[in-house]
Amino acid sequence: MGKDGLSLLAQVDKFAFLGVLDSAKPEHRARSELLECISSVKREDITIADQEAVRLLQLVRFRTEEMLAPAYREIEFENHPEISFWLR
Numbered sequence: 572m573g574k575d576g577l578s579l580l581a582q583v584d585k586f587a588f589l590g591v592l593d594s595a596k597p598e599h600r601a602r603s604e605l606l607e608c609i610s611s612v613k614r615e616d617i618t619i620a621d622q623e624a625v626r627l628l629q630l631v632r633f634r635t636e637e638m639l640a641p642a643y644r645e646i647e648f649e650n651h652p653e654i655s656f657w658l659r
Contacts, residue, residue: 577589577590577592577594578590585616585620586616586620586623588605588608588609588611588612588616589620591605591607591608592605
């Protein structure tokens with residue numbers, strides 16, 4: 572998820588702890604900052620955030636597959652062994 576997505580989520584109370592994340596920082600630094608603030612977050616909020624992140628990733632994957640489906644069909648058609656017959 573990009574910086575914009577994180578900042579949008581951080582506006583929701585249950586996801587406010589995500590506001591400390593900065594995707595421009597090196598991963599190890601961002602991780603340590605998140606670990607510092609996460610101790611004050613209720614476990615149920617972390618569980619909800621995790622569930623929502625999984626749902627979001629599933630949705631993104633579905634949309635990506637849906638958008639790529641026409642391209643895959645075109646590629647399959649172009650590589651069909653009898654294509655020359657149909658293009659006459």
